[in-house]
Amino acid sequence: MSPVDTARSTAAAVRAGERSARSVVEAHLGAIGERDGELHAFNLVTADAALAHADEIDAQVAAGHDPGPLAGVPIAVKDNLCTAGVPTTCSSKILDGWRPPYDATVVQRLRAAGAVSVGKTNLDEFAMGSSTENSAFGPTRNPHDTSRVPGGSSGGSAAAVAAGFAPLALGSDTGGSIRQPAAFCGIVGAKPTYGAVSRYGLVAFASSLDQIGPFATDVADAALLLEVISGHDPLDSTSIPKPPLSLSSTLQQGVEGLRVGVVKELLDAEGIHPDVASRTRAALEALEGAGAKIEEVSVPAVIYGLSAYYLIAPAEASSNLARYDGVRYGLRVDAPTTGEMYDRTRTAGFGAEVERRIMLGTYALSAGYYDAYYGKAQKVRTLIIRDFEAAYERCDVLLSPTAPTTAFELGAKADPLAMYLNDVCTIPSNLAGHPAISVPFGSGDDGLPVGVQIMAPAMGEATMFRVAAALEGARA
Amino acid sequence: MSAAATGLPEGWGMVIGLEVHCELATETKLFCCCPNSFGDQPNANTCPTCLGLPGSLPVLNERAVELAMRVGRALACDVRRSVFARKNYFYPDQPKVYQVSQYDLPTNEHGHLDLPSGLRVGITRAHIEEDTGKLTHVGGGGRIHDASHSLVDYNRAGVPLVEIVSEADMRSSDQAREYVAELRSILLATGVSDAKMEEGSMRVDANVSVHREGEPWGTRCEIKNLNSLRSLGRAIDHEALRQIDLLDAGDTVRQETRHWDEASGRTGTLRVKEDADDYRYFPEPDLVPLEPSAEDIRRIDAALPVLPAARRAALAGAAGAPTIGAVAIAVERDLDTLALEAITAGADPARVLTHVEHNLAVEGAQRVSAAHLAALVQMETRGELTATQAKATLAEVVATGDDPAAIAKAKGYEAMGADALETLVDGVIAAHPGEWEQFRTGDDKAKGKLTGFFMGKVMQASKGQADGKAATALLRAKASA
Numbered sequence: 001m002s003p004v005d006t007a008r009s010t011a012a013a014v015r016a017g018e019r020s021a022r023s024v025v026e027a028h029l030g031a032i033g034e035r036d037g038e039l040h041a042f043n044l045v046t047a048d049a050a051l052a053h054a055d056e057i058d059a060q061v062a063a064g065h066d067p068g069p070l071a072g073v074p075i076a077v078k079d080n081l082c083t084a085g086v087p088t089t090c091s092s093k094i095l096d097g098w099r100p101p102y103d104a105t106v107v108q109r110l111r112a113a114g115a116v117s118v119g120k121t122n123l124d125e126f127a128m129g130s131s132t133e134n135s136a137f138g139p140t141r142n143p144h145d146t147s148r149v150p151g152g153s154s155g156g157s158a159a160a161v162a163a164g165f166a167p168l169a170l171g172s173d174t175g176g177s178i179r180q181p182a183a184f185c186g187i188v189g190a191k192p193t194y195g196a197v198s199r200y201g202l203v204a205f206a207s208s209l210d211q212i213g214p215f216a217t218d219v220a221d222a223a224l225l226l227e228v229i230s231g232h233d234p235l236d237s238t239s240i241p242k243p244p245l246s247l248s249s250t251l252q253q254g255v256e257g258l259r260v261g262v263v264k265e266l267l268d269a270e271g272i273h274p275d276v277a278s279r280t281r282a283a284l285e286a287l288e289g290a291g292a293k294i295e296e297v298s299v300p301a302v303i304y305g306l307s308a309y310y311l312i313a314p315a316e317a318s319s320n321l322a323r324y325d326g327v328r329y330g331l332r333v334d335a336p337t338t339g340e341m342y343d344r345t346r347t348a349g350f351g352a353e354v355e356r357r358i359m360l361g362t363y364a365l366s367a368g369y370y371d372a373y374y375g376k377a378q379k380v381r382t383l384i385i386r387d388f389e390a391a392y393e394r395c396d397v398l399l400s401p402t403a404p405t406t407a408f409e410l411g412a413k414a415d416p417l418a419m420y421l422n423d424v425c426t427i428p429s430n431l432a433g434h435p436a437i438s439v440p441f442g443s444g445d446d447g448l449p450v451g452v453q454i455m456a457p458a459m460g461e462a463t464m465f466r467v468a469a470a471l472e473g474a475r476a
Numbered sequence: 477m478s479a480a481a482t483g484l485p486e487g488w489g490m491v492i493g494l495e496v497h498c499e500l501a502t503e504t505k506l507f508c509c510c511p512n513s514f515g516d517q518p519n520a521n522t523c524p525t526c527l528g529l530p531g532s533l534p535v536l537n538e539r540a541v542e543l544a545m546r547v548g549r550a551l552a553c554d555v556r557r558s559v560f561a562r563k564n565y566f567y568p569d570q571p572k573v574y575q576v577s578q579y580d581l582p583t584n585e586h587g588h589l590d591l592p593s594g595l596r597v598g599i600t601r602a603h604i605e606e607d608t609g610k611l612t613h614v615g616g617g618g619r620i621h622d623a624s625h626s627l628v629d630y631n632r633a634g635v636p637l638v639e640i641v642s643e644a645d646m647r648s649s650d651q652a653r654e655y656v657a658e659l660r661s662i663l664l665a666t667g668v669s670d671a672k673m674e675e676g677s678m679r680v681d682a683n684v685s686v687h688r689e690g691e692p693w694g695t696r697c698e699i700k701n702l703n704s705l706r707s708l709g710r711a712i713d714h715e716a717l718r719q720i721d722l723l724d725a726g727d728t729v730r731q732e733t734r735h736w737d738e739a740s741g742r743t744g745t746l747r748v749k750e751d752a753d754d755y756r757y758f759p760e761p762d763l764v765p766l767e768p769s770a771e772d773i774r775r776i777d778a779a780l781p782v783l784p785a786a787r788r789a790a791l792a793g794a795a796g797a798p799t800i801g802a803v804a805i806a807v808e809r810d811l812d813t814l815a816l817e818a819i820t821a822g823a824d825p826a827r828v829l830t831h832v833e834h835n836l837a838v839e840g841a842q843r844v845s846a847a848h849l850a851a852l853v854q855m856e857t858r859g860e861l862t863a864t865q866a867k868a869t870l871a872e873v874v875a876t877g878d879d880p881a882a883i884a885k886a887k888g889y890e891a892m893g894a895d896a897l898e899t900l901v902d903g904v905i906a907a908h909p910g911e912w913e914q915f916r917t918g919d920d921k922a923k924g925k926l927t928g929f930f931m932g933k934v935m936q937a938s939k940g941q942a943d944g945k946a947a948t949a950l951l952r953a954k955a956s957a
């Protein structure tokens with residue numbers, strides 16, 4: 001892997017005129033050219049647009065203007081975020097040929113901050129999956145071991161950062177889709193509080209769970225990127241009416257006196273590999289060594305999280321994905337009647353996992369089943385929130401593994417249920433709407449990275465990032 | 477209700493519930509900034525949100541909520557916490573393939589509407605939802621099934637609607653028409669909608685079922701998209717008779733959605749509801765619940781105009797007599813304040829309402845001052861103007877705004893006082909002793925017949941200056957003396 005400068009150092013050099021944005025972007029495009037044929041992190045590399053944008057930034061600097069806190073920093077954008085005039089595929093055949101007429105709010109904010117998008121990254125189709133194998137354009141591979149998956153669904157973004165294709169990337173996280181690939185690829189990935197980052201322009205999977213968040217090689221870069229993309233957006237009714245998060249200034253305050261709880265149910269969960277459990281314990285000790293108070297806490301309802309999630313997310317998805325009907329954009333397979341056109345278009349356009357979840361969700365919302373499935377799942381959600389609230393009376397942050405194992409081999413989890421179990425530790429934060437971050441903390445016996453998850457209550461990002469920075473600093 | 481009033485065969489009854497969709501008169505659509513306007517180039521008023529493009533999100537138009545709550549309060553509803561829900565179904569006029577509506581928690585519930593005839597119709601709910609696009613089927617019979625292709629215009633997609641659902645409280649097509657007319661007047665009075673049925677900004681669906689008196693109500697059918705009061709009445713009557721014919725023949729009525737064909741005067745099957753439609757409603761996760769405060773509701777109530785029912789009650793109270801029809805017309809024409817003020821100024825209520833009903837259905841009638849109308853009526857009451865003269869004078873008042881006494885004088889309408897009239901009547905009686913004897917001793921029928929004869933003579937003798945009403949009264953008084 002190519003060693004990368006941090007986004008902070010790159011932006012500082014570009015703003016100071018010590019380094020041209022063009023040279024930065026060229027170097028990263030070079031790295032992509034060398035290795036992305038093997039990894040397939042990108043669905044599309046927008047080299048010409050990136051270089052043109054880099055030149056604009058250099059011109060701004062030359063004219064004495066400040067291009068912003070991410071001046072000249074290359075960034076990889078998950079291909080479910082709308083980019084004006086640039087194909088946005090969600091790694092699905094059904095969006096074939098579609099170019100959004102608008103930029104997602106986060107994409108606009110990146111541009112306003114001087115970041116340079118180098119391309120659109122691969123994902124599990126419509127963000128449904130945990131390995132980036134469910135892509136209509138083929139899987140992405142883990143830069144640490146190309147026989148392994150990068151995790152998912154934001155596997156392309158995670159691999160791009162881990163491979164040095166870009167110091168920063170954006171992902172989306174509905175049940176762990178930023179944190180789990182961050183863990184598998186040995187980088188930092190965070191899911192913000194629900195509503196902290198605008199969803200406008202994020203192609204919806206499960207609207208009440210989706211959040212956009214940062215990938216970076218270190219905690220400080222992830223904090224910087226989250227500061228840039230967060231803050232109220234009037235175009236998203238669920239956006240929290242607060243100014244952007246302020247994280248960087250308190251990052252190095254340490255954890256002296258902070259109360260860190262380890263979630264018993266997640267550490268003991270079925271399928272947690274011993275290596276992962278031991279790295280999580282090591283992380284606890286490291287934090288204790290840095291002055292934190294450690295205790296074990298119980299969040300009993302989290303054990304139902306997975307079941308609730310796999311009702312709520314497919315239910316919302318079944319509705320969100322109904323619009324891909326061949327009438328207005330994307331793929332259309334013609335047929336004699338409208339009904340048959342719908343059938344043929346959707347059968348040809350959606351992959352197996354997307355089809356499975358649409359069917360699951362349709363069933364969960366059906367008359368006669370709603371109360372037993374969707375209704376009950378929403379009650380579990382309420383319970384999880386309540387149990388977290390109780391835990392946060394005793395602790396400032398909570399800790400758990402990010403994923404049960406290190407990165408697995410491509411094709412190892414052909415059984416959908418085995419794949420779903422990957423999300424057991426990450427899902428509770430989505431259901432609660434709370435922030436969570438995955439920080440790399442050593443590796444397993446297989447030599448592959450292990451991530452530790454730090455969770456915080458709603459809008460508790462500042463404390464969460466402080467703990468993450470402390471853990472990163474304690475890394476052996 | 478008698479068979480005569482329903483138009484149904486003896487022994488049968490019908491019950492009607494109405495669902496009225498009404499476009500709210502906002503500047504912009506319900507969830508985006510596109511203009512809410514009718515008649516523009518197809519798809520001119522669209523954006524990522526109202527086209528349902530991937531990644532787009534709705535932002536609620538607060539003005540639409542305000543107007544919807546105003547409808548609710550005008551219909552005496554409880555306005556409460558409400559939650560938007562997605563109604564999922566595949567149809568090409570629906571850009572997101574779900575409609576954002578409200579389901580178990582609508583903005584307005586449990587209201588009622590009082591009709592001029594005195595019937596109170598319950599309002600189940602009045603909820604907010606977005607309109608769909610408009611499909612034009614090209615080729616075949618103009619329906620989706622046999623068209624060669626279809627065109628879709630999303631200008632209307634996302635236009636804010638309230639759907640006002642009534643209880644099944646109506647028993648005849650006349651009552652249904654009266655309900656819709658009254659609802660329309662409320663929507664106009666509150667400024668909530670332009671409520672143009674012909675342009676589709678107010679659309680009516682009617683649920684109709686029938687029974688033999690004493691038996692339970694039968695299966696209901698829904699007739700969609702009735703776009704005039706005339707169609708509404710005809711469609712309901714036709715549908716009730718169709719159901720009765722089926723039942724009479726021993727068949728059953730299938731629960732189905734039907735459309736009304738104005739040209740053939742028939743309803744036809746649109747789709748059969750084999751099972752209850754399953755729209756898989758669930759709370760719209762892209763929007764937050766609406767939580768109107770007590771203060772919001774107070775503000776809306778304070779801004780409501782006086783509603784037609786209250787205006788009718790005020791005028792009827794002042795008029796005293798049972799004048800339901802004329803009072804309703806006065807309110808409908810927005811002349812009730814004029815009538816009320818003229819009556820308060822001492823004018824005879826019956827004459828005031830007669831003028832409002834028959835002589836003020838004209839442009840500029842609202843400009844007539846109550847003082848002028850009162851003066852005119854008082855001249856008439858004193859016998860200084862005949863009914864015909866009063867009508868002509870009022871027309872001049874409308875046109876010029878001048879004082880009615882001055883107009884009457886200028887027109888040469890000389891006052892024919894009571895004495896002059898009596899002298900004239902006596903002269904006519906004296907000239908026709910035979911007819912007078914028959915009039916004096918005859919029965920009501922004979923009297924009626926001869927009244928015409930004598931009035932003709934009186935009018936002839938007075939050259940039209942005599943007040944017919946006063947002269948008739950005089951004749952009758954003399955006959956019974």
Ligand SMILES: [Zn+2]
Pocket residue numbers: 505508509510521522523524525526527634
């Ligand atoms: Zn729009």
